[in-house]
């Protein structure tokens with residue numbers, strides 16, 4: 662069975678994510694619309710990482726829907742197919758774990774992700790570092806912002822060797838650690 666993975670497929674993913682995140686804002690001081698974040702992740706994968714696989718780009722657009730909205734795996738699977746749903750699930754934190762455990766789990770689990778999930782994870786970490794540097798949450802101390810950078814670096818250590826261009830951009834973002 663052939664499945665559409667052209668521009669229409671990506672726009673459908675974007676529309677679905679925008680509807681799911683429509684009432685959410687980013688935590689940063691500018692409180693930008695949440696959807697700007699998955700758009701930024703997909704954009705960096707396509708235009709910096711040279712990623713052409715529509716399933717990976719769709720997964721980037723949808724990557725926070727299970728974790729941060731009411732979306733289920735089944736819903737992603739029936740709308741976008743099992744490959745996209747599997748990537749999103751791989752990058753979804755288990756919210757039943759306490760936050761410190763989730764953070765440790767990301768570090769330990771990163772090397773075992775599929776290549777496609779590693780790409781989404783890399784894009785996500787780049788965009789999050791940029792957000793923390795440029796528009797940090799109002800209540801984040803300097804120490805908390807620096808801890809976030811350090812944690813992201815540890816996660817990305819387990820992903821290196823996946824995409825040189827994205828890793829370079831991650832290192833550039835990391836170099837802007839708040840001080």
Ligand code: ZN
Pocket residue numbers: 698724725785
């Ligand atoms: Zn994200």
